[in-house]
Amino acid sequence: MDRYGTVVNCKGVTKSYGTGAARVHALRGVDLEIRYGEVLMLVGPSGSGKTTLLSLISGILDPDDGECAVLDHVYRDFSATERARFRGRAIGFVFQAFNLLPSLTAAENVAVPMLINGISRRDAALKARRMLDAIGLGGRVDALPDQLSGGEQQRVAVARALVHGPKILLCDEPTSNLDHASGDHVMEMLRREALAPDRAVVVVTHDIRLFRFADRITHLEDGMLVESNPGRTRETSP
Numbered sequence: 001m002d003r004y005g006t007v008v009n010c011k012g013v014t015k016s017y018g019t020g021a022a023r024v025h026a027l028r029g030v031d032l033e034i035r036y037g038e039v040l041m042l043v044g045p046s047g048s049g050k051t052t053l054l055s056l057i058s059g060i061l062d063p064d065d066g067e068c069a070v071l072d073h074v075y076r077d078f079s080a081t082e083r084a085r086f087r088g089r090a091i092g093f094v095f096q097a098f099n100l101l102p103s104l105t106a107a108e109n110v111a112v113p114m115l116i117n118g119i120s121r122r123d124a125a126l127k128a129r130r131m132l133d134a135i136g137l138g139g140r141v142d143a144l145p146d147q148l149s150g151g152e153q154q155r156v157a158v159a160r161a162l163v164h165g166p167k168i169l170l171c172d173e174p175t176s177n178l179d180h181a182s183g184d185h186v187m188e189m190l191r192r193e194a195l196a197p198d199r200a201v202v203v204v205t206h207d208i209r210l211f212r213f214a215d216r217i218t219h220l221e222d223g224m225l226v227e228s229n230p231g232r233t234r235e236t237s238p
């Protein structure tokens, strides 16, 4: 892997839903390369195909045509079990609704992906606490999600997405349930904790205020990539 090598390479990807008159062409031939060490923002109006593209990259959906190579693997070469295992190891997800388990503490929530990946309970608990410490929530490890602010919950969700060392972090509107300051805090944390030379971060957003956290901004419109701009430069980091 070289620092600016390709982590995801989608070529000629199309995807539609439904049939006949009800058919919706969600993606109409998308080429997209995502490189190691970058925060790529995927923006576009509602219904432009952003979530569909994330679902193809994570192998939750299959394209009708074209393919996405992820870490040099193509999902159609995998069985369903291999696909789920690969996704579990290689990809971390952050959603707008946080998706924390309400009856588990912050540390227990962060430990979940490690337990799924076969790490012992003791090691998972230790690592989860370390991760929460690193993101400034060391004092809140035993709090339940409803005892945390929205921004804190999303930081726990980011910690959970990162703790098993995925190469790709996919974030779908990670700040849309947060006020401006908490959203900035989460984005700062994503840049600081998530971005590494051997990892890429993809953020779907509608929020132009987040553009300054991007290395590259790609615009989707009506299922097609219409534009790709450089985002911030590394020298002018927020």
Ligand SMILES: Nc1ncnc2c1ncn2[C@@H]1O[C@H](COP(=O)(O)OP(=O)(O)OP(=O)(O)O)[C@@H](O)[C@H]1O
Residues within 6 Å of the ligand: 017, 018, 024, 025, 026, 044, 045, 046, 047, 048, 049, 050, 051, 052, 053
């Ligand atoms: N399961 C589905 N069945 C039918 N149509 C779907 C399905 N999922 C998405 N679509 C349609 O595909 C198109 C692209 O949807 P997608 O969710 O990828 O867009 P999006 O850019 O993520 O939108 P938003 O910003 O509102 O989340 C839309 O027209 C949507 O209505």
